[in-house]
Amino acid sequence: MSDELHEVTLVVNGRPMTARVPARRLLSDALRHDLELTGTHVGCEHGVCGACTVLVDGRPTRSCLTFAVMVDGQEVTTVEGLAAADGTLHPVQQAFHDCHGLQCGFCTPGFVMSVCGFLADNPDPSDDEVTEGISGNLCRCTGYQNIRAAVKQAAGTLAEQGLDPRQRARSASLAPEQGAVAQDDDQEAAS
Amino acid sequence: MKPPPFTYRRATDLDEALAVLAEVGDDGKVLAGGQSLVPLLNFRLAAPKFLVDVNRVAGLDSVETTDAHVRVGATVRHADLERDTAAHAANPLLRRALQHVAHPVIRNRGTTVGSIAHADPAGEMPAVLALLGGHGEVASTRGTRTVTPDELFVGPLESSLGPDELLTHVVFPTPPARTGSAVEELARRHGDYAMAGVVALVGLDGDLHVTSARVAYLGLSGVPVVVDLGEQLAGQSHDALEPADAAAEAVTHTDPQDDIHATADYRRHLAGVLTARALRSAAADAAARTPATAKATT
Numbered sequence: 001m002s003d004e005l006h007e008v009t010l011v012v013n014g015r016p017m018t019a020r021v022p023a024r025r026l027l028s029d030a031l032r033h034d035l036e037l038t039g040t041h042v043g044c045e046h047g048v049c050g051a052c053t054v055l056v057d058g059r060p061t062r063s064c065l066t067f068a069v070m071v072d073g074q075e076v077t078t079v080e081g082l083a084a085a086d087g088t089l090h091p092v093q094q095a096f097h098d099c100h101g102l103q104c105g106f107c108t109p110g111f112v113m114s115v116c117g118f119l120a121d122n123p124d125p126s127d128d129e130v131t132e133g134i135s136g137n138l139c140r141c142t143g144y145q146n147i148r149a150a151v152k153q154a155a156g157t158l159a160e161q162g163l164d165p166r167q168r169a170r171s172a173s174l175a176p177e178q179g180a181v182a183q184d185d186d187q188e189a190a191s
Numbered sequence: 192m193k194p195p196p197f198t199y200r201r202a203t204d205l206d207e208a209l210a211v212l213a214e215v216g217d218d219g220k221v222l223a224g225g226q227s228l229v230p231l232l233n234f235r236l237a238a239p240k241f242l243v244d245v246n247r248v249a250g251l252d253s254v255e256t257t258d259a260h261v262r263v264g265a266t267v268r269h270a271d272l273e274r275d276t277a278a279h280a281a282n283p284l285l286r287r288a289l290q291h292v293a294h295p296v297i298r299n300r301g302t303t304v305g306s307i308a309h310a311d312p313a314g315e316m317p318a319v320l321a322l323l324g325g326h327g328e329v330a331s332t333r334g335t336r337t338v339t340p341d342e343l344f345v346g347p348l349e350s351s352l353g354p355d356e357l358l359t360h361v362v363f364p365t366p367p368a369r370t371g372s373a374v375e376e377l378a379r380r381h382g383d384y385a386m387a388g389v390v391a392l393v394g395l396d397g398d399l400h401v402t403s404a405r406v407a408y409l410g411l412s413g414v415p416v417v418v419d420l421g422e423q424l425a426g427q428s429h430d431a432l433e434p435a436d437a438a439a440e441a442v443t444h445t446d447p448q449d450d451i452h453a454t455a456d457y458r459r460h461l462a463g464v465l466t467a468r469a470l471r472s473a474a475a476d477a478a479a480r481t482p483a484t485a486k487a488t489t
Contacts, residue, residue, distance in 0.1 A: 006199065026229075026233075067222075
């Protein structure tokens with residue numbers, strides 16, 4: 001391949017990562033192939049299914065409709081950036097788990113990232129707003145009702161925790177990490 | 192399904208962008224939000240040799256609202272214009288229409304000016320620009336010019352923009368007082384391309400009788416079609432509108448096509464139904480936007 005290579009640095013889940021990619025490298029492929037973050041899924045590759053949704057500078061974006069080189073220097077959050085270091089699921093992930101908001105799981109990373117962006121904009125959505133908020137993501141298993149329930153549950157949990165849904169989950173373990181800000185609510189909940 | 196190779200050129204100021212566009216000419220294509228262009232590349236329906244990324248061009252990312260208009264720069268995302276409170280206060284039709292543009296995630300990245308330059312006959316914002324009688328501001332190394340919607344939209348996905356030209360801004364005039372708007376469309380799923388769509392403006396006098404009425408259609412012809420229905424509806428009361436005849440006449444100006452989603456006849460039928468609905472809804476909106484004092488004193 002004779003494509004000219006561009007050095008692209010992305011701040012992925014808070015960590016600067018650099019790759020040399022051709023201009024035509026889609027952000028979805030850069031994440032999966034160059035940065036080996038395969039949590040972002042690729043479905044239709046033309047912006048219809050939403051499986052590849054990630055946050056770019058905090059906003060849900062179709063990574064299959066964005067060239068990596070276009071977002072050089074910007075912040076990207078993928079599904080790998082949501083769970084806490086000890087494995088505690090993010091409230092949106094936990095809600096999908098609790099409400100059976102997934103079956104095969106292929107569409108789930110895209111749904112989860114879309115919902116994180118949606119709830120950041122609209123922390124207490126009505127049922128209709130939830131439907132509109134997830135309308136850009138396709139799921140062929142669930143029939144969507146459980147996904148809608150998951151969004152409602154996640155909204156409640158996020159409000160209780162006072163967590164920006166675009167941020168990593170707080171650790172539920174009893175021992176706070178060194179230097180971590182006190183997380184009183186979490187510790188009470190876990191004890 | 193991967194895009195074909197291209198040479199990437201990123202411009203950071205307008206002069207640089209215009210110089211690059213002039214240099215690459217017919218081989219170049221402007222890249223802004225990419226929400227229409229990248230699918231075409233992924234399907235290999237388009238294979239420009241150069242993409243000129245204007246996302247970081249300074250000075251094109253603002254929404255400017257005055258008494259007369261809302262002026263939108265080339266890199267303003269649909270979502271930004273949708274959330275702009277000053278633009279919404281001046282002209283609620285913009286937000287109303289933007290909420291029908293694709294899905295929220297697409298609107299986070301896609302640009303309003305880009306969707307107009309793309310000239311998709313099913314697009315909402317080209318129809319809104321045509322309905323409002325707005326214009327575009329076009330720049331190239333040869334100078335600047337303004338284009339009316341009639342001049343800009345040549346055919347389906349075809350604009351009159353030259354290969355060296357950039358649509359830098361679009362200007363949406365603010366409708367006069369006591370004017371209401373509505374957007375009505377029918378799509379298989381919310382956010383999908385509409386099988387038929389109409390945007391409407393209705394103006395009222397102080398007694399809440401119709402003084403002006405205009406509709407623009409999307410998805411029903413190769414370019415946005417604007418039909419003036421002021422004469423047919425003049426004098427009718429805002430809450431007892433009889434739009435059926437006007438709607439039937441208006442629809443004869445469209446030229447719908449068959450496709451897998453709907454036949455031409457069905458689209459024509461939808462257009463009539465949606466026109467009547469949009470006119471009623473725009474008249475109600477105009478009445479709601481008319482302050483009680485204005486109603487009493489005029």
